[in-house]
Amino acid sequence: MIYLDYQSTTPLAPEARDAMLRWLDGPDGTAFGNPHSPHKMGRQAKAGIELARERVAALLPPGGRVIFTGNACEAINLAMRGSGSGGSIAMSAIEHAAVYDTARALGGAHILNVSNEGLCNTAQDVPDDCRLIAVMQVNNEIGTIQPTVDWHRKAKEAGALFLIDAVQAYGKMEITHADMIAISAHKFHGPKGIGALWVRDGVELDPQITGGMQEGDRSGTLSPALVAGMGAAAHLAKEQRQRDGEHTLNLWNRARELFSDWELNGGEDARWQGNLNMRREGLDVNRLMSECRNVMFSAGSACASGSGKTSHVLKAIGLSDAQAKSSIRVGFGRYTTMEQLEEGAAAINAAVKDQGL
Template sequence: MIYLDYQASTPLAPEARDAMLRWLDGPEGTGFGNPHSPHRMGRMAAAAIEVARDQVAAMMPPGGRVIFTGGATEAINLAIRGVNATGSISVSAIEHAAVLDTARALDRCHILNVSAEGKCNTRQDLPGDTRLVCVMQVNNEIGTIQPTVDWQRKARSAGALYLCDAVQAYGKQQVTGADMIAVSAHKLHGPKGVGALWLRDGVELIEVQTGGGQEDRLRSGTLSPALIAGFGAAAALAKERIEQDAAHVEALWMRARELFADWTLNGSEDARWHGNLNLRRNGLDVARLMSDCREVMFSAGSACASGSGRPSHVLKAIGLTDSEAKSSIRLGFGRYTKMAEIEEAARLINMAAEAQDL
């Protein structure tokens, strides 16, 4: 099988797996201790979590703290609900459902438009009562990179906080400034089931999940040393390999663009993470294509919305028709993708697509 769905999840790095095994069992079966217990095994587990906290924080801006969560969705909910804003929440039209649905659930959501290139620019006005702005760094469906530094400045000038969903950026490029940053381990070769919310110094949230307040009195529940150690190891490895990984992705991107030259690219070619190739072909039956290319793991949209039958809200936001959105596919690749896999996947996908034209 050829895996080209890196936006949905990434392969677990061997280094992250090794770090996790220490806390799933450990020497003489001592790795399972509760990190919130005061005895020696608890203190050992707690120390491992603090090492991982430093590793995750090392790829964040200076002057903040890391709160571990069960994933990016929980981190985003903690940020949006924890602000306890009484005014509007301004959200870009191409945010992940974790942001859009949470903001809408609070019934104070203002949508920020995006260009046909998939960029959310700061020339548009914010409602006068805006208290929180949410603009992601890299879009999960089309890979476009947003002007997050400009949005942070605009939010600050409006007296609002700025939340950045950096799930697709973290570990791949420099995460830029914000008041709050949400990230997920399994998008940078760490384990599923763990994420983090970075809070700038001075930002205070209310507790939205009660029951112990183990994480900075903001997030309750027993932390998993194994998952967090894996997250930390994956973050440390990403920091070490960031230039090497980017160069590899760029080479894969250039070859993929050659192999899919007769497809239409969705979103900006330049202002995007080049590990995301979102393409369309008029009249394409994507369900049939995926059935005909069962050995290639790719997506018809975000994994969170797959199977809904609805056209992508991201592709609709950049101006595509329902038909164009439904004839689009997303190929995602990264550190462990081989050039030969890109070439074989392109051969299979192109052959299956051309068979539909007959």
Template sequence: MIYLDYQATTPLAPEARDAMLRWLDGPGGTGFGNPHSAHRMGRQAKAAVELARDQVAALFPAGGKIVFTSGATEALNLAIRGSGRDGTVSYSAIEHSAVGDTAQAAGPSHVLNVAKDGQCNTRQDVPDDTRLICVMQVNNEIGTIQPTIEWYRKAKENNALFLCDAVQAYGRIELTGADMIAISAHKFHGPKGVGALWVRDGLDLEEVQTGGGQEFGLRSGTLSPALIAGMGAAAQRANETFDQDAEHVRTLWNSARELFDDWTLNGSADARWHGNLNMRREGLDVGRLMSDVRDVMFSAGSACASGSGRPSHVLKAIGLSDKQAKSSIRLGFGRYTTLDEIEEAAAKINAAAEAQGL
């Protein structure tokens, strides 16, 4: 099988797997301690958590604190619900549902429009009572890189906070200024079930999940040393191979663009993370295509919305019709993808599309 769905999840890095194993010890081992216990096994587990916290923090702006969560969805909920209750939450039309749905549930909300290339520019007004602006750094469906620096400045001009969903950016491009940044480990070759919210120095959030008061009194619940150690190791690997990974992805992108030259690109070709190729072919039956090319793992949209039958809200936001949105596919690739896999996948996908008479 060829895996080309890196936006949905990424293969676990060997370094992450190795880091996790010690903290999965069974009877007779010493790695299963509770990191919140005061005895030696607990202190050892806590040391592993704190090492990972430093490893994860190394890819964030200087300062701030790392609050470990179960993933980006929980991190985004903590940021949106914990940053206040009075005022409007403004968010881009292409945000993940973890932002959009939470913003709507938390109180008044306002949707920021995006251009046809998928960028959300700051030449638009926000409501006067906006308390929080949410713009992701890299879109999960079309890979568009957003002008988050400008949005952070605009938030400050409007006395609002700025929250950035950096799930698709962390470990791939430099993170920009924000008040809060959310990430998820399994998007950068770490394990599923763990993520983090970075909170800038001086910003106090309200607790939204009551309990034992772990994680700075903001997020209650026993931490998993194994998951967190895996996340830390994945972050360290991403830090060490940052430039190498980016160059490899550019090589894959250039090859894929040539191999799919008769497909129409969705979103910007330039302001984009090049590990995301979202494209369409007029009249394409995507369901049939995926059935005919079962040994290539790719997506008809974001994994969170696939199977709903609804056109992608992201593709709709950039002006595509329902028909165009439903004739689009997304290929995601990265560190462990080879050129041979891109070429083989392209040959199979193109042949299956041509078999539909396209």
């Protein structure tokens, strides 16, 4: 099988797997301690978690704390629900459902428009009672990179907090100028089931899960294995960021050649090149996916696949229902070879040709 769905999830790095195995049992069978226990095994597990916390924090701004969560959705909910109540929440029209649905549930949601290129600029007003602005750094569906530094400045002028969903950006580029940042390990070659929220010093949160308060702002026993895997993946991402970026750019350039007959969704310049969202007029995407069963790609974001709903992201950049439903997303990165990309593209294009397109 050929895996071209890196925005959905990424392959687990061998280094992350090795780090996890250490805490699942260990060679002497004593590495399974509860990291919140005061005895020796607990302290050892706690030390492993703090090492991972340092590694995760190394790719985030200074002057903040890292709170481990079960995933990025939980991190986003903790940020949005825990940072206050009342007032409006302004968010870009292309935010992930974790932000979009939470803002609507809390009330006072204000949508910030995006251009046809998929960019949300600050030349628009926010409500006078705005308490929080949420703009993701890299869009999960179309890969466009948002001007988060400008939005942070706008938030400060409005007296609001600024939240970045950095799930698709972490480990790939600098992340700065925020009050809260949400990330997820399995998007940068770590394990599933672990995420984190970075919170700037001075920002207080009301816990959304009560109980033992093991993380201060969050209750629940941490998994040393998952946390260690996330930490190892973060450390590797920091070491290989330049190499990964160069490799991904080479894949992007070749992919643009292989799919030259397709229309690109979103702008090409301000974009993470590991995300190729494109369309062909009249394409039956369900048939395409059925005929390319050995090539893993997406008809939209994994969180919304199977819902039958037209992508709100593609609609926000001006696509019609028909155009949105004739779009696919191809994602690649560190472990994708050029041969895999070429073979996958050949299979996709052959299936498209069979549809008479």
